[in-house]
Amino acid sequence: MRESTALDEMICFQLYAASRAMTALYRPLLDPHGVTYPQYLVLRVLWHDGPTTVRDLGRALRLDSGTLSPLLKRLEAQGLLTRARGADDERTVLVSLTDPGQQLRDAIGDLTPALLCAVDLTVDELTQLQHLLIRANRPGRTA
Amino acid sequence: MRESTALDEMICFQLYAASRAMTALYRPLLDPHGVTYPQYLVLRVLWHDGPTTVRDLGRALRLDSGTLSPLLKRLEAQGLLTRARGADDERTVLVSLTDPGQQLRDAIGDLTPALLCAVDLTVDELTQLQHLLIRANRPGRTA
DNA sequence: CCCAATTAAGTTGTGCACAACCCATTGGTG
DNA sequence: CACCAATGGGTTGTGCACAACTTAATTGGG
Numbered sequence: 133m134r135e136s137t138a139l140d141e142m143i144c145f146q147l148y149a150a151s152r153a154m155t156a157l158y159r160p161l162l163d164p165h166g167v168t169y170p171q172y173l174v175l176r177v178l179w180h181d182g183p184t185t186v187r188d189l190g191r192a193l194r195l196d197s198g199t200l201s202p203l204l205k206r207l208e209a210q211g212l213l214t215r216a217r218g219a220d221d222e223r224t225v226l227v228s229l230t231d232p233g234q235q236l237r238d239a240i241g242d243l244t245p246a247l248l249c250a251v252d253l254t255v256d257e258l259t260q261l262q263h264l265l266i267r268a269n270r271p272g273r274t275a
Numbered sequence: 276m277r278e279s280t281a282l283d284e285m286i287c288f289q290l291y292a293a294s295r296a297m298t299a300l301y302r303p304l305l306d307p308h309g310v311t312y313p314q315y316l317v318l319r320v321l322w323h324d325g326p327t328t329v330r331d332l333g334r335a336l337r338l339d340s341g342t343l344s345p346l347l348k349r350l351e352a353q354g355l356l357t358r359a360r361g362a363d364d365e366r367t368v369l370v371s372l373t374d375p376g377q378q379l380r381d382a383i384g385d386l387t388p389a390l391l392c393a394v395d396l397t398v399d400e401l402t403q404l405q406h407l408l409i410r411a412n413r414p415g416r417t418a
Numbered sequence: 419c420c421c422a423a424t425t426a427a428g429t430t431g432t433g434c435a436c437a438a439c440c441c442a443t444t445g446g447t448g
Numbered sequence: 449c450a451c452c453a454a455t456g457g458g459t460t461g462t463g464c465a466c467a468a469c470t471t472a473a474t475t476g477g478g
Binding site for chain 1: 285286287288289290291292293294295296297298301312316336337390394395396400401403404405407408409410411412413
């Protein structure tokens with residue numbers, strides 16, 4: 133049967149499908165607040181770390197400026213954050229939350245319970261999955 | 276520290292990051308053949324199952340016609356497949372591989388080895404990950 | 419000091435993902 | 449037969465992801 137249902141292919145498809153299913157779970161929870169899942173991830177970094185450069189946001193989320201620039205522009209247009217050129221280094225742009233951006237943290241609240249009950253996994257299995265994914269995200273030999 | 280690095284959030288981000296990292300691994304392998312990762316998934320279904328309706332492709336890949344229609348149109352423009360309205364049911368469209376589409380299977384070959392050595396996981400861990408993802412893709416209580 | 423290489427953001431173009439819609443065909447049911 | 453809900457596929461609009469490129473600022477070496 134050749135490689136029709138080979139191991140790696142299955143894992144890769146499951147990963148791809150699970151990632152899309154996960155954002156689909158977040159959608160109805162975030163939609164009322166007017167933000168998407170990637171936007172929510174950016175906000176989480178800002179809630180946790182305070183004002184952050186575009187470069188550091190990119191490092192944290194593994195996204196480049198081609199993705200972040202328009203995304204941040206949309207969040208800025210919503211009044212959730214501001215962007216300002218760095219004083220010391222004019223190349224950098226520092227992203228800071230506005231008051232509405234800060235308040236959104238409490239408005240959205242903790243999404244954990246809603247998500248946990250939507251997945252058929254125990255807490256142990258989730259922890260296991262998390263550790264495997266973290267290791268999977270740390271590639272071995274890129275060459 | 277509130278829910279700044281909560282369990283579910285970490286897993287969801289790891290899933291999101293791992294999925295993107297995975298398609299990034301496929302990109303250089305598929306690029307020379309002129310297909311993307313989602314296009315490759317469609318081809319795999321066709322290689323495995325033969326002519327398939329758009330509806331069944333959507334069920335297999337968990338994608339709707341809004342995603343599949345333009346994707347299939349691009350594969351058709353490349354001469355890799357053809358689309359034809361069903362004879363019995365005029366609503367359905369049957370997707371069939373052309374000869375070049377069939378030959379691409381051998382041209383691309385088995386990508387497993389290249390992918391395995393790019394991930395820092397043992398075969399056992401990959402199997403474990405696969406089973407967890409399969410269960411994660413089977414949601415518990417949607418309501 | 420000056421210039422080349424590097425870095426930080428942004429822009430452009432392509433393709434995926436999905437919601438919201440449209441339309442034609444189908445398969446009942448009255 | 450007439451009607452009507454359901455189904456299959458397509459289109460439109462928005463946003464994400466990324467490659468490739470551009471521009472401006474910075475840094476380091478001669």
